Each structure stands twice: as structure tokens, then as C-alpha cells.
Amino acid sequence: MTATGIGAAVKRVEDFRFLTGQGNYTDDIDRPNQTYAWILRSPHAHAKITSLDIGAAESAPGVVAVFTGKDMEAEGVGSLPCGWQVNNKDDSPMAEPAHPPLVIDRVRHVGDQVAVVIAETRDEARQAAEMIVVDYELLPVVMDMAAAIEGGPQVHDDVANNLCYDWHIGDKDATDAAFADAAHVASIDIVNNRLIPNAMEPRAAIGDYDTATGDHTLYTTSQNPHVIRLLMGAFVLNIPEHKLRVVAPDVGGGFGSKIYHYAEEAIVTWAAGKIRRPIKWTAERSESFMSDCHGRDHVTKAELAMDADGKFLALRVGTLANMGAYLSTFAPCVPTYLYATLLAGVYTTPQVYCEVKAVFTNTVPVDAYRGAGRPEASFLLERIVDRAARETGLSQVEIRQRNFIPADAFPYQTPVALQYDSGDYGSTLDQAVTTAEIDGFEARKAEAAKRGKLRGIGYSTYIEACGIAPSAVVGSLGARAGLFESAEVRVHPTGSVTVFTGSHSHGQGHETTFSQLISDTLGIPMESVEIVHGDTGKVAFGMGTYGSRSLAVGGEAIMRATNRIIDKATKIAAHIMEAPEADIEFKDGKFTVAGTDKEMAFGEIALAAYVPHNFPHETLEPGLDETAFYDPANFTYPGGCHICEVEVDPETGVVEVVSFSAVDDVGRVVNPMIVEGQVHGGVAQGIGQALLEGCRYDENGQLVTGSYMDYTLPRAGDLPSFNVGTHATLCAHNSLGVKGCGEVGAIGSPPAVINAVVDALWDLGVKDMSMPATPEKVWQAIQNAQ
């Protein structure tokens, strides 16, 4: 391992600009002659617009233009597209109602976009928006999923019973038969709480139209600018790719909430063409709460059948999944192919059957949020396994050890479609047990009791599927795009390298990690490498960053392009050093001829590639610039064990996380410092979900948790320091052996926390605890049990 190679904890190259205030986020960009947009949003959860008068706003000071949904519709602007089609049990397609960027005549959630005002300043646009007169005829609101599918008010007239789809996976008959033979059945009801992602950078978008060329440019806070170009260009605005550039510059966090092709992106792009001036829109945080996609929101009933030895026989699951009022880009696949396919977990459960009903309600659309489906699966499984252990009398470690897929059983085919390629769940559990110093728990519990605190411990042994994803697989499951990644490695004449990647960094540190790949492979210093991402005008193509795919898919594409560079450079070296290609060896940045003292540095070959004075041009082209498109053979399967200890104050119900240990198998680790940071952040979001965060609407569809004063984002004082470590088994189907680390923390941690809370309260008679386990809820549960 070199100081900057694979495995080194290299300090991040992007940090200097962020630490000195020189990051370049979308709202930091100003375009010449720029105007500002303000979106008028619905104050009602469900209403018909009976009249919309923009006259006063149009003549307000500074106003350039006001547009409504009817203006966009008249120009043929399309519906915001959904990227994934899930089919019903009978193979008919899901319900897919229209989603215009500005509503036509009906609003379906608080925050729905009603009109856009464009003015010389943001304040003028905002003031004018208040002068728009909208007459709303209130319609009945449907918030509860069970009510929605049983004849509740219709969110969309053309979607009967608000049912987006009724889907299932697994062998129902075999599962039912296994339950009939079971010695014991554990069952549990679960609400996976709706979360609001809250990347610290609010969304922003700038539309820019070049009157000379007719080219459109969109600057936007996106995790996937090429996907936005594809969706917006092809389906919404009918702008061909060569006339539409999408730039996602520095982006301040995403967590899934910046995948979605949002209405505002289409609005500013379209309107900039209309007024022939740039338009900037930046969300205020209040708008973020009511217009960024939300996450999770499942209601589930699960049952686990076991034999007399505690071996799992079958799992039966029924889930209602909230889609919100419209379909976001990825919503349909989250509670199906990213959820139910994970329900075998790390266990040998031979039969799994899951049915999922996806439901429309008068709420903000739901989309992927850190983990997207997999946290819901791991929470369900690890809660029911915890319950099963308590009911059968097995220890939490023993019940898991009895049911783990053995380390020698890979590749392992689950009953729910996935084939795991590698893992060693027993070893990650053992390592976590050591890290968490389990042997001392009883003493710690006794000591806490002396202080009047109830101490509990919770386990979670999870798996996830990421590195999203094989195009052939996802295509057969309804994805409307391929999920490969592209990379171009351009070697310059002096030997420095620019890498163009379709992955997008919004905190993950790609500029560092990807540079390490190049430094390691080509034997050149990291300072000689530049990583370019986030601009469709520079990067040929890309599918972006989500589903922990950047290294496993994007990094692998870079490796493939880099290997092509080495192949080409080898040909050049063979020509110059007058040796057969087979005799050329490349190591530590030098090309040598086997058995001789001839050698050329990588930089010399690079120069020769661009000064090809005596190249045999029929067989050797000048230049050193290679592209690769990599489509993985399978998902990757990180797994691990999280162990949480909490102390509950029975007087107040306050839960304190006193220690948190995580041992994650993320495959080969390129930069351990960055991997640890990713796990820290994921665990913090998981603890947030378990103890603090929960989106709440009232019965009228008003968003009650609409600011940081109401929605409890974890603060530093809410969290402990974490003990994190890794235990690697290598991914079997990519050359780097990497799996992905971005989401493991948020997937593994919530059940560990809640299992710890339940452990602390079990002896008092508290058998279950829903998320978030707020002081009020915990205190009430203790009172009810007594």
C-alpha cells in the first residue's frame, strides 16, 4: 500500500475549498442579468382551484412574468416522470397519475406548486406571489393508508381506492404450509416512521437560456445530473440532450432526497426560455420540509415461523407503503425491490412471502431516503428476531447464530430473488460482541440501576443490497433506465490525468477516493489527478450517486477505463522500446521490458502518445484517453452487526444512547477514514429515526413538523461517539472487491436502538416500542405497563 493508494486514510482533497468558504453550491452561482423565482404553494392538503387570478401579481413592482400550470400545459410541457414501473399481482401495470410541474386545477398536498412568479429580486417575487388570488374549494383529505384503500377520499380520480399497486413476492402456499407446521410463531406490528431527509443545503435551481444558440443550462442541487437531463429533456420539456446541459456543482448533502426530478427544475428551465433571462430559485427551509421528497412511511404486519429449535421456517409480511400524493422518481421500487427482496436478511429462512400495497395520500411524495427500503426490511427482521429470541428463551446471539447463512454457503440464493455473493455474518457478530464489550454488560446494567436508570442492549445483524444495479435485472423488474456507470480517463501529454465520472459527490469524497484508485493503479501522485463530475457538458454520461453505488459501479468503471489506458500505453511502450507487447511489464508507474534494463516512466509514454512522430498509424493511434461503461453483474451485499446500549430514565422517559458499536462488511476499504465517516453519518440518521425524527401531519393534512423547531434533527448533544470497525469479505464480482458504505449505518442502526430500548423496558412489561421512541412515548409505555 502506498501513502495515497488503495487502503490509505488519505486526507480529502476537496476539503480546502470547503474549509475556506470556496465551495461552489448552486445558490452561490449568479448568472448575468439573473431574475428570481418564487413558487406559490398550496396551503391546503386537498382542494380544487376554482379560480386563479394573477393580474395583480403581474403588475407588481419588479415582476417579469407569472406562469401557471395552464400556461405550461398549453405549451405541451409534460408530466414529471416516474423512473420505475411496478406491476400488480396480476401483472397489470401500477397506477401512474399525472404530475404536472405546476398544478392544473387541483392541489393534492400542502406545498404543491400552484404558480411561479419571476421578478428582478427574490423579495419582489415573493411579495407579488402573495398578490395572486386563488379560490380553493376544499376536498376531503385522506391521510391514513388503511382508510385510503378502503374507500377513502380519492387523491386522483383515476386511481381507484388510491391504490398505486398491489404487489407480492415469494411462494405464498409454501409459506403458509410452513406456518402450519411451525412450533412457534412470533408476530409484530411495525410502523416505519415517515422521515424528512433534510440535507443541510436547501434545494436550488437556476435556469439559463442562451439566446444565441438556443441552448438550455440548468444548475441544480442533484445527485444525478444526467438522469435529470434525461427525464426533464425527454419527458417534460422536450429538449434534446445536445441542447440541454445540467450542472450539479458542489451539492450539500443528498441522502436520496436529491435524486428526484423536481418540478422546480423544469419550471426554471422552461421559464428561462420564455423570458430569455436566467432564473434562480432557492428553497427556504420551510419549503424544503413541504416539497423535498420524504422517506420511509410503511405500516407492516410480520410473522416469523420457527421450529422447536428456533430455526426460522418462514416469514410472512404484509406492508402498506405510502407514496404520497404523486409518484417521485424512484418511489415504486423502494417498498418492493429494495425492501421485500431483503427479507431473508442474513438468515437461511427457506420461505418468505411478502405483499405490498402502495397507497396515495394527501402528503408530500415519498422517495428514496438513505437506505431506501433496506432500513425498513432490516428494522422489521431484526425486531421480529429480537421478539422471537425473547419468546423462545434463546439469547440474542444464539438465535442469530443458529439461523445465519454459513460463511461457506456463498453464493447463496435467497427465496426472494437475490443471490448474495459473499459475507461472514458469524464473524461480524463476534467482532461486534468484542467491540461492544458484551461481557461487562450485566455489571454496567447493575451500576446504572443504582443511579435509577434502566440499561438495555440491542442487536442488529443486517444485510443490504446496493451497488445499484445490474441493468438486466432492474430492467426486468420495471426500471425504465439502465443502472450502469461511465468513466473517461484522460491522460494529458505531461502525464497528469483527468477522470470524468458519472458518479456525483455530495459529501462522499469521490475526489479523494477516485484519485486514490488512479494513483494506485497508474503509480502517479494524487496531485496529478483531477476528478470531474456533476456536469453533463463535461462528463459523457452517468447515472449518478444513490444506493451506495459510486465506488462499486462508478469506481469500477474508472478501473476499467484505467486498465484500457494501461493496455494502450503498453502498446506505445512496446513500439518505442522495440519489444513485443508480451514482454512489457507495468509496475509502480514504470513500463519495463522483461529481461532488459529498458524502462520508460508513465509520463514519458503519455508524452509519446501525443507526439507520435514515428507511430505506425495503421496499428497505433495517437492519444491516451479511454472510456468505459460498466454494468455490474449483481448487486453488492454489505452486511454487519450493530450493537447499541441505552439508558432509560423511567422518571422522564428520556432515552440516552450510551454506546454504539458497529462492525460493517463493506468489502475492500479504499479510504478507511472516509468509510468510518460514512458509517458515523448513517448511524446518526438511524438513531435519529429511532429516537428523534418523525414527520407528522394533522388530520387535515397540515404538516405539523415543518421546521427545525418541530422536526427533531439530531444535534451533537443527542448522540454519543461511535465505535466503528470493518470486517471485510470481498465482493466476488467486481475487480476492486468493494461493496458500498454509504447506507449501512442508517440500515443497521434503528433496530439496534429500539431493541435496546425494549430490552431496558422488557422486565417492566413493555413489549414493543415504535419509532421515534420519544420521552413522552417511553414514559407513557412505562405507565401503561405498570
Next chain:
Amino acid sequence: MSYTVSMTVNGKAVSGDVEGRTLLVQFLREHLRLTGTHVGCDTSQCGACCVHVNGTSIKSCTMLAVQADGVEVTTIEGLANGDELHPMQAAFRENHGLQCGFCTPGMVMSAIDLVQENPEPSEKEIREWLEGNLCRCTGYHNIVKSIEAGAKAMRGG
């Protein structure tokens, strides 16, 4: 109605015409184009807009530009000496105290003020101090480590 305000920002005398409602953060970002100071919320909770006014950290979304007439402001752009980072900035880099970078300017400005008040803060004191600075990426673990290291460096190692 517009008002003329003058202040010293990062050691330089500046002035500009602002509306009465213009916030200090708007003056910094939009008039002076010092875009390192960020706006992450509209309720003065997130702390991304922290700057120093007369040496003390404040949220620049809670102060009107006209209130800042005559003060000395230091923003994140004013900390480093060329390529040489302030010890707190360097500590954040060494300890991976930032990921997306959006909360970072406010974190660093707030952390420096903490150390000015309390040169050797404990982990608990650091976590309590950061109540007004939100981060969604790091889980705060490495921010706390960074501030501990930065405090040590500011004390002279």
C-alpha cells in the same frame, strides 16, 4: 428606503446600500459575494451562517445589515492566511470533520468562538456548544474530534 452601511469584513473596509430588512448574511453573500457563509434554514436553528462580529460568533441570519454598521466581521473566507489554514480549519481537515461542506463554515466559526471562551472544552461541552449548529453528514463524531484537536492547536499544541 435604502441605508448605507459600512463595516470591516475580513480586515477590509466595505460599504453598501441595503434595505432595512436586508440581513447581514444577505449583505455578505449577495452584496459582497462572500458565499462561504451559507443559509440552511429560515428559523435560526442550523448555524450554517455563523460569522464573527467583533470577535464573537453570531448567526448572521439573525442580524440586520444595518445593525452591523460599524462592526468588524470575520467570515470563513477571512480565516486562512493564503494557503495556510487556521488551526481549526486544519483540524477539521485532519480529522475528517466535514463531508458535504455545507455546515462547515458555520461549524468552524462557532468552534473558534468556543475555544476563545473555553480553551480546553470537554467532549460534553463541545456537544452542548454545538446545539445551534446542525450537521446531517458526519453524525458529529468527527466534528467533535476536530474541535478537540483544533482547541489543542489553538492553545499552541
